[in-house]
Amino acid sequence: MSFKIAIIGAGSVGFTKKLFTDILCIPEFSDIEFALTDLSEHNLQMIKAILDRIVEANKLPTRVTATTDRRKALEGARYVISCVRVGGLEAYADDIRIPLKYGIDQCVGDTICAGGILYGQRNIPVILDFCKDILEVAEPGAKFLNYANPMAMNTWAAIEYGKVDTVGLCHGVQHGAEQIAEVLGAKSHSELDYVCSGINHQTWFIDLRLNGRKIGKDELVAAFEAHPVYSQQEKLRIDVLKRFGVYSTESNGHLSEYLPWYRKRPDEITRWIDMSDWIHGETGGYLRYSTETRNWFETEYPQFLEAASKPLDVSKRSNEHASHILEALETNRVYRGHFNVKNTGIITNLPQDAIIESPGFVDRFGINMASGITLPEACAATCMASINVQRMSVHAAVTGDIDLLKLAVLHDPLVGAVSTPEEVWQMVDEMVVAQARWLPQYADAVPAAKERLSKSMVKTRDWAGAARRKVRSIEELRAERP
Template sequence: MTRTPVKITYIGGGSLNWATKLMADLAHDTTLAAHVRLYDIDHSAAVRNAVIGGRFGDVSKGTPATYDVAYSLEEALDGAEVVVISILPGEFEDMAQDIDIPARYGIKQAVGDTVGPGGFVRALRSIPMMLPIAEAIRDYAPSAWVCNLTNPMSVLTGAMYRAFPGIRLWGECHEVTKLRHQVAWIANQEAGELRYGHRDVRVNVLGINHFTFVDAIGLDGRDMLPAYRAFADQHGNSGWTARERDPDDEHDNYFMDRSRVKFDMFRRFGIPAAAGDRHLAEFVPQSEYLDTAEAWDFTLTPVSYRIRDRAAKRKAAAALAAGEGKPAANRSDEALVDQIKGLMGLGDFISNVNLPNRGQIEGLPLGTIVETNALFSSLGVTPLVAGRLPDSLLAIVADHAARQTALLDAVIGQRWDDLFDLFRTDPLVAPLPDDTARQMFNEMVQATSRHLPDALLQEAS
């Protein structure tokens, strides 16, 4: 069987999470012959992952992907057909400040990487990191297809389009997969057997990253919206999970929710919410869900857990690179390999992605980064018309989208004195008195000062 060659550059190639998912998915695939070039500012981490990638080759179901390491962005991008970007903006210790400082002012955040005070300051750190990457793609691989996996997704996807308007980029997020898993579970319960998976479920996605909704659900030619409505009504008060949390598993305790926020938003707005509860709750005033997170059956994930988890993953990765254990060519829930196959002409593929609004969502300005479905084919990434959100939802989405766009404008234009006024209007920050909000903003900016320009630090001093 002929395999289709593809050259993939992975920026952030020392990743302990997304890079190994890609390795497993490539090992599971039987149609691509991938060469993956790993680049990371932590060169040793990229070297480790190249060794791990070689080990996945031993269990590959098709042509084993090959892996090597680049020492510069220019070298990494040479000849790239697909570029994947998965970087950590700063350190987890910076993210801890994004969470802990607002907490001292009474602001709760479940994630803190997209909106709210944490998402805002994370964007201040990460926009200057992403702009030179986009410029390097412009200079060395302008025709490559580019997938951004880095949060805050909307702002950073927009930043790369600003730096290189001709970039062929989409932002990739797996949150919608959670709803699709629920729909497949409903159908399997009705069928009395394990007949469907989440990839069999079709949804029409509308929103912005981590605040996504669907107004149509299909499976095997059937309209599943009535069945999902009955499911949400049945479990709205008690919540639902496909399996119970393991109380001894920290990941379960901090990341599993019971979809009660999701179900409640369906009741309030009339269409199902797609993202997970921890993200959805941060887009609305704190009094709605975050103040009573335990009652809504979700957890505010502490960064201390992320740091412990990173240490455990580093240990496991080092062991795998040293030849211990055996990697498994198990397909993940991620859509990236399917998207690449679509672009390589190996079958059209539809999935939700983040792109500039070219009319796919009615009621939001053109150019706003929105999340809707797109078609991946040999013709490229074609956004699909999604329609219009209910007015009550559209107002929330439009408010956040406008703030994200204005934040990007201010950073690129170096209008540092605009930033506090934008920060002040986020729903989680808005209840604070002006002087308290200003004090918190200044403290957060100073806490991440090594990643910020001097002019901004002077404004926040």
Template sequence: MARIVFIGAGDVDLMRRVVSDLFLASPLRGRLEIVLHDPDPGRLATAEALARTLDAEAGARAVISACADRRRALDGAAFVVSHVDLGGFEATLRDFEIPHRYGLRQTIGDTIGIGGIFRGLRTIPYFVDLGREMAGLCPEAWLLSCSDPMAMTGWAVLEATGFERFAGVCHAVCDTHAYLADLVGRELDEVSFLTAGLNHQSFVLRFEAAGRSLYPELDAVLAADAELGRHVRMEMYRRFGYFPTQSSEHAAEYVPWFMRHTAETARLGVPMEEHLRRLGQSMHVYEETRRALSAGRPLLVRWQHQEPAAAAILAVLTGQEKEVYVNVRNRGLIGNLPDGCCVEVPATANATGIRPRPVGELPIQLVALNRTFLNVVELTVRAVLDGDRRHVYHAAMLDPNTAATLPLPDIEAMCDELIKAHGDLLPEAIRA
């Protein structure tokens, strides 16, 4: 029986989708142990009730338990699916409100940018502790992280803990593949893709059918629909030659050319402070789930495309080979990005495990964008692992959107204010 542990199971929307995919796989009927962990007792109880409801609907015959003790939950795990948001809505609100007073605009703020830096400062220590616990309690398990900022937490876990089986999994690549296939009027299984880079800043390097590039067809679609082209990712595609995986509201924050220009954000439809709206929606989903459980309504999710975490687990447990995209340590997987950073590449998942595949070197203009992104990632990781507050300032000063908007004294003052506001959520050495 495979023990699958959900860390942050109180995010019932993600847990529901992953567990639904697992429970609908008939080869795993009667073979799964689902262990749920969340520090919030109310959310943990809701997650357990949801898992039992999904099990009953699917007839999965899984063994289900809720565990408030994280170490006990991890003991003997085969897979750990994590989704955590340290500090929750209140911390994210501070990440937006304080920079807003300085004139710095954000949309999502969870990857790089000021919001991503401070989310990283809160989240990296949690994942380093989790990686160390897994190295001792379940060293053969895979840590499938669905948490942002993925490039930061992955780098930190892989460097600081000795635990190698970290694989960040994200919707962005598979969603982009489906989107591109649809734009050119193709079935997804007709199209061959190769995508690589960093989480939230990867690029579609190959977009083909029957050995022929579909990029000319995409160009024709864009030329015929001017409105379709009014998005950041389309602008990035036109300028850099390869389609980016991340949505426009994300992608706008990772470069210096959009967020500080009101006319550009209006032209390209970039919503301000979008993440706060999404967090409100997530809280609504949680309450809706509780109401659905009370009313006895069906909750099993039947998606056309599996959740990335579920797809990886199913491939390993059933032996039915599948390509998945993962965020893992760069050991020559992308030749012109630094070894040790956390890169997003295709992997083959089957009964032998999850094996990332090398993709060679990225086009020079793409790797230049990735290096700019990695400056912020590496400095945030170093701030935590080295306990050096100065690197918080350095990360912010080198962040493209922040640097394009604010002078150096304001950047430092803003960081000081955020450090004070987050208080105990940040490592002690950063607060000192």
């Protein structure tokens, strides 16, 4: 087989390498072309050198190109994969820093909440540019695989406004299933069968079977509470399991910021989180982790390049969906996974226009979703709160309507639990002004926002959050690694 895959945001070096090696684990795909594109020539050259080393070490005919000219990379591509973070870590720092001034403590801030909504405002205009290019220069009928957060908003915009065949991909379901298999004592993950459905980062294990035996709430609660590690790291998640009756796919830290109950008071936050790793609820945890990872890669790049000389190990192919989807589409080997698509009767008690995440099967006819799933009422209610925020956020991003953007932020569950309307209005003005260079759709609104900020009487505070850690130096990271 010979076709072309374009990866936008390929400067996300570690993730691009994972996607690349996964895809090359498929024997039929050795003769394909990977076209890498990114705004950073420096990052592009680093990742290209790594991928070239993999191709050379494994004596493959695979072709790898790299260019900052996105349209050139997309020319003739059958598949387009997006891993972009518009604004990089600089804008991301504002997504965490500015809401903290208004009492909003986020762990990740990339899906909803104040940070996730502004992240979407930066990404969506760029996503629509991608879609325009795909329609104009990619292979007719090209499929767009979006890995970038905010997953639901980006996918929503690409489908509704970009008019491109799009699927959103995430690994939260797989990670949650791995936890469940472990606490239930499964010898392998294949013993666990499950139906997981909802929206991205708020999907729910609504049917669990271990070797064909149905697993109920009480058994699952007991298993998690007995686990020596997860009982401490997933306290909030276990509490939601007890109250909702089903387990959430998302990590303790992620889930905490999608709900209005657990991060609303500083003295309550530490009760529900665990500081053994960022993902369990640390304030700005993913920002710290991402910063350290970038610094580590820049410093230790020669080691990463040397590691790329090792032979590919097919047994280490990851559970990221992309390679499995491409394999099913091209070879007709059926793949079952969980995908982000527009709701069209798939989940009966969520809106038809929403982007849902639910089970589907892939073969040469495409992605075929299992329809007619009904979520437990509490799960549907929680998803609905986020869907309403996502819808307003997408429409605001497309139209540049700053008033609609403020209403979207106001209706966010955690923001609404913490902040007053006056605080929300000022916070959004401050974020739009700070990130103006990445928000072209709000250019006409920025002068008025600056004027309002100059006259505002809303008080803010200098607050690092309830559980913030400093970014570790390279020396500290070296000392902590085995």
